[in-house]
Amino acid sequence: MSKPRVVVAGLGDSGLLTAIHLAGDADVIGIGTKPGMVSGQELGLRLARPDFWAKHHRVPFERYRRLAGVRTVHGAVTGIDPAGRTVSYKNADGMTGSEPYDVLVIATGVTNGFWRNPDVQTESEVDDAVATAHQTLAGAQSIAIIGGGAASVGSAANLADAWPDKQIDLYFPGEAALPQHHRGVWQRVSKLLVDRGVGLHPGHRAVIPAGFDLDQITHEPVEWSTGQPAAQADAVVWAVGRVRPNSDWLPSELLDEGGFVRVDPNLRVTGQDAIFAIGDIAATDPLRTSARNRADKLLARNIRAHLKGGKLQPYKPPRRRWGSVVGTQDNGLTVFAPNGKGYRIPNWSVDTVLQPLIVRRGIYGGIKKPSKEKS
Template sequence: MKTIVILGGSFAGLTLAHKLLKQHASTGDVKVIIVSPNTHVYWNLASVRAIIPGQIPDEKLFQPIAPGFKQYKADHFEFVLGKAESIDVAGKKVAVSSATGINNLSYDILVLATGSHTKADAPWKGRDTYEETRDVLHDYQAKVKKASSIVVVGSGATGVETSGELGFEYGKTKKITLIASGDHVLEGTPASVSKTATNLLKKVNVNLTLSTKVVGDAKMPDGRTELTLSSGQKITTDLYLPTIGLVPNSSYVPADLLNSNGFVVVDNNLSVKGATDVWAVGDVSSIQRAQIVNATKQADHAAKNIDLAIKGQPLLPYKVGGDMLAVPVGRKAGTGHMGSWKLPSFMIVMRIIPGPNSSAFRAQIAGNLQ
């Protein structure tokens, strides 16, 4: 029996685990071990709305991992609550820290699916534990409720969606400002998408400050934040929400397997370059930008290739494919694109990417996937 250790219990790791277990259900020739410091999965796509008090209850944002794997035999699946500290690639072992100390897990095949975190203190990504993530989110909900002025920095998808949600809820009662380093929002998207996003933000009373960077921030004695802008101007806000800076969770990975930004380098089969029987999927991988649709697509492909590798058959190259982006701006409109095709607003409102209220999230955790 092959032991497959998957580091990371979020979307990429869970998708891959379920796929592998279902592929080998009849043969029973693999055991899948998921290692994660979190007992729950965090639907972080909804974090931009969840920071607004009363919008989304915790039980719809967080789902426990273990119940989704009760369908499998105990000798075919194991969940380890712990955090990867280091990898011995030659010896095929992973050092995992947990409440009982450091333990070494042996593997035949290893998958790195540990995701990423934000540079700044913000609830857009999960923390080490479910409790930490939940408490940070609650803290931000309280800050948003109390604030009279909020500055969002970064005009990518997270920044635009956050500003739109805040503007929709508070645009007439709080001062909401979005600061963008470029001369338009959603850089890298078709011009029509950026223009639509700009108009929608203005409709919900978001103030746009373009071609400006935040070069410094300092906490003031009264709890507010003073921001120094690239123009030399200083502004003060009750709440500062940076949405830029994504850092891969790869501190446990040997440096020679990482690129200069800390992402794991993979080949076009999704196997890690410079290592044998090691794969990487999701945000921690260098192959594609961090998006849930990319993470789950990579996990699905890696499951096929790992199965082929076990059988000694040729691997299939992964196709990166066209770019896709869906950005709600408030609760009644949005914009986005699929390749060069602009997505109509009604598709965004109907949640082309499933939200925490949909069956898709629960199906993902339970492994009820196509």
């Protein structure tokens, strides 16, 4: 008897982990725009220390042991036929095709600045994008970072650490940054920023003209709707949180008013029997937290239950963001709990326990060592 066929549209963190969990129970086909996992997390480390960032956040698919039985398609999904249960795509060579499914997982994520996009890219194109952003900031004497979320705060902290002689300024609209975290997180992180010489500018809301391209590092002065004089810097990093769901390929009846995929508490797409959604594209809650709270294991369990006629379990989103804000530093990795308390993991433990045992083996089911570096 043949296994059920599951198509995972999108192979970022959430889609990749879902495919890994289902690999032994279904015939899994994953469609992704990158030749491997290119994480959208830890923007600050990506900009300031790209080689270190890539070590943990950029992994070719062939290195994942539990993806051995998963067929991956390097391309972009272009459409869906819910009645016929097929997904169409265009691969990296421009050839079109389609895949039938018994279950479809929508995990195509969001576009958010220059570091998270739906473009089909080769390995060398990803290399160039990462290197270009790093080199642009390396050549700037002054850097302005716009936004109050974890991406902007982490960028300010890591850029100031990498280049202490540069003028780094962080502009955010509220009285405090990190509004989706417990207030205690900002109290602790803001002290780190001040200690590293970052200029903090609360109460600054940027003017973003219609058609303005937020998906690049800019150089023009930044105007403020809150009345302050324009700010000038050699390089401006926009991390204002204007995410755009990668849902153009989906019919409008599956989407909410913001273009995100409507789901029920079990992560099943509203009004659909065999389609599920996870990650930043899934409208689970205002923070769309299924992308960062191990909902992949729950989703895989629910898909198996669906295929066997069993009971599905609801996803319960946390009320606040949690986790790392600035990533691994010289003194280790600080992880913040939802109550604002920070727990520091020393570097020796990050390298010998957290990454190899908990993340690579425990979460991803084993990752092979990289082959010899390119000459």
